[in-house]
Amino acid sequence: MADCTNPPALLLVLHDVAPSTWADYQPLVEAVDALGNVPMTWLVVPDFHRHNPLDAYPDFKRLLSERVERGDELALHGYFHDDHEPAPTTPRDWFMRRIYTHEGEFYGLSREAALARLHAGIELFQRHDWPLHGFVAPAWLMSDGTRQALRELPLSYTSDPQHVYRLPDFTVIDAPGLVWSARSAWRRGVSKFVSERRRRCWREAPVIRLGLHPVDMRHGFSRDYWLHTLERMLADGRVPMTKINWLVQQRGQPGRAA
Numbered sequence: 001m002a003d004c005t006n007p008p009a010l011l012l013v014l015h016d017v018a019p020s021t022w023a024d025y026q027p028l029v030e031a032v033d034a035l036g037n038v039p040m041t042w043l044v045v046p047d048f049h050r051h052n053p054l055d056a057y058p059d060f061k062r063l064l065s066e067r068v069e070r071g072d073e074l075a076l077h078g079y080f081h082d083d084h085e086p087a088p089t090t091p092r093d094w095f096m097r098r099i100y101t102h103e104g105e106f107y108g109l110s111r112e113a114a115l116a117r118l119h120a121g122i123e124l125f126q127r128h129d130w131p132l133h134g135f136v137a138p139a140w141l142m143s144d145g146t147r148q149a150l151r152e153l154p155l156s157y158t159s160d161p162q163h164v165y166r167l168p169d170f171t172v173i174d175a176p177g178l179v180w181s182a183r184s185a186w187r188r189g190v191s192k193f194v195s196e197r198r199r200r201c202w203r204e205a206p207v208i209r210l211g212l213h214p215v216d217m218r219h220g221f222s223r224d225y226w227l228h229t230l231e232r233m234l235a236d237g238r239v240p241m242t243k244i245n246w247l248v249q250q251r252g253q254p255g256r257a258a
Helices: 018-033 057-068 091-100 111-127 144-150 185-201 221-237 244-247
Strands: 009-015 040-046 073-076 157-162 163-166 173-174 177-179 207-212 239-242
Touching: 009 018, 009 221, 009 244, 018 057, 018 221, 040 057, 040 177, 057 073, 073 111, 111 144, 157 244, 163 244, 185 207, 185 221, 207 221, 239 244
Parallel strands: 009 040, 009 207, 009 239, 040 073, 177 207
Antiparallel strands: 157 163, 163 173
16 A cells, blocks of 8 residues: 555656667657656666667667666666567466567566576676666566565565565555557557546556556657656646655555565
8 A cells, every 4th residue: 555645656667678769768758858857767678689788788878877867767677578488388378478478588487597687687787886676577477486586686676567566575565557558559549548547547546657668659649648648647746756766655654465
């Protein structure tokens, strides 16, 4: 449960941040910066789809460092953001890994495999002096092994579409989020309808997350929706915060076991 004594919060979260997606995000980030002090949480992929290693892009790393200095948060978002694990063997796994998404990197990992990738991501953040508090699995999919690994690491939180989980005990904190499926016109239309219904239902919610993806930025219909929704929520008095700053604000507030 969030702290109702604080003003309602707004968390703007950019998913799939990588050198190859910066061109998608740049116009939106510039528009958000023009609104004033609106901190963002950037979900950074160390080697997006295995051909975007951050160390090969010094200008982009410098941009991320500048965003940290500005007050934004960087969080770890998988390592490769793809799924190259052995083929699924059950109907459920086939659906999750071939229909729902092809990018559920941490869906089937063992504890040892998850730890190896998480340690590699943590090391990258440490090398660049980027504070690291959170991990978000690609497509929010985590195996039991990944959950075990996260209990062993010095991270503060992970999340799914409607909750933030305080680590290491996975204490559940309600944090409803809006997110789109924007790969086709009909999906964008449905996403807008669903998002508007949810936004109205959550009008009194202590916090709302806006979960943006690069594909959203490639269509004026979806890109404009996110910017206008952000402006509307700011006008309604919601306070923009990073995920970690909001989580710290909840310290001492009751949650529930996952």
